[in-house]
Amino acid sequence: MYQALYFLEYGSPIWRSRKECLIQDQASYCTLRSTSLAFHFFAWLYFDRHGRSWLIDTGCTDSIARAFGKRVNITIPILIEINFGLRAAEIDNVILTHLHYDHAGNIKPFESAHFYVQEDEWSHINSPPLGKHKGDEFYIETTLRDLKKLIGEKRITLLNGSAKLADDISVIPLPGHSPGLQGVRVNLPHGPAVLASDSAHLLNNLETGSPFPKSFDINKGVESINILRLLESEGNTIIPGHGLPLRLPIGAHLVRSGSLVKT
Template identity: 35%
Template sequence: MSSDDTYKIFVIKYATTNMKRETFFVPPFFPAGEIQFDYYISVIANEKRVILVDTGFREETGGRRGRTLLRCPVESLSLCGFDARQVDDVILTHLHYDHAGNMGCFDSARFHIQQREIEFVTSSMMSSANPNLGGSVESSDVHALVDLIFAGRVNILHGSTELVPGIELHLVGGHTPGQQLVRVKTARGWVILANDTCHYEKNVIDRHPVCAFVDLREMMEGFDKIMHLADGDMSRIIPGHDPIVMQRFPSPDKSLKDIVVRVDLPPVGN
């Protein structure tokens, strides 16, 4: 593989909380109770470019929703040796509040999002407070995206595509209509930044959907797509909120344990 089209991938945990288990694993298949729910952003980088996957939530948004930041998503880039000015591209997997805040902090980046997601967050469905609809979207994030569109800084996608050599975006839908995952070529092969196409790896392993979806059929078909893109290797699938990510992969420094991991490197634990 050429070093020009292989990448390092840093996953940063910027927040955590406990959620009701039945939100993600519907009874009677799993017992009621609480489950740890971590929040991540990812940095994809090589010698040529720095790409951010999702932008996390803003402190004010998190506080209003009962979420507490462990660290600012934008400032946490420094833990990997980067800052917001170096980010060339931002991939927005979807526009839920915990993935699409802080867009205004990246002055020189170009943003990449699916047309179906823009149509969703500007539709009448946003008037519903249901968490599957408008309840998980911040109007201020939608306004920020519209401003970026007017500034000519948004690449609006119409399905799956190769962003640059070694980075593919795949439209999956299900959780939201325009949700996309990111497939990245690394030294150990293709790695899937699944984000909310599977919140926990058990969603894919057991084909068990979460309660948060707009299209159950697309979500279930998405599990098959994820496995296909990963050649059936679960170590290549990075779920969107699963604490196992921090446990399974090596940190770039021992001081960053449970904060930053390198998922382009082979796993070190189960």
């Protein structure tokens, strides 16, 4: 189980048009309307060389998913307990790549974990003008309330940029889709992998250099994709936030359960 990464798919993929996923396809939508892309919903669980557990993102609850026109039949805490025999309260650490509902919408069950968030992301969810930027609709009051509780309990570290959290795990700022989005770099048996989260929702974003249309800052999104491309050229496997790599690296495993569908 050491140095192992698990893709926790808490719902079946939905299908989105290229226009919904790639900014460069906005103008050429008329020629691409029949093309659709599989859009998965993941959190990730990593066990480092010392056996410590690191959950990357928490997914969301069914009630929150329904508020966004979707449905979740299994949550991340239940998926972890079924597959690993671990209760949510036994998870050691949680890294939130960013604070959108589908990545940080189920914080409460992880009542013993220490959390890591970029300070830019925390500042944005607290900012009075929240709602005027593209993508701001993905932030929810539940996440803000749970984060404030973590701060009161001193169970959260607000990061300022890149940071090494342990021997096998570090974070990399990849803003654009949100102001404080961070990727997570983990060591696997045959090389490192970078969980890009929503700096590259799909491999298509990485391949085309085109960010997701609903982004806080498109230019920063392009810069983050270029960082990912450089990391890939240096031997890192890039894991998109809502998709799968062409092949899973050694030490990575897909855990499928539940369903999430458009309603």
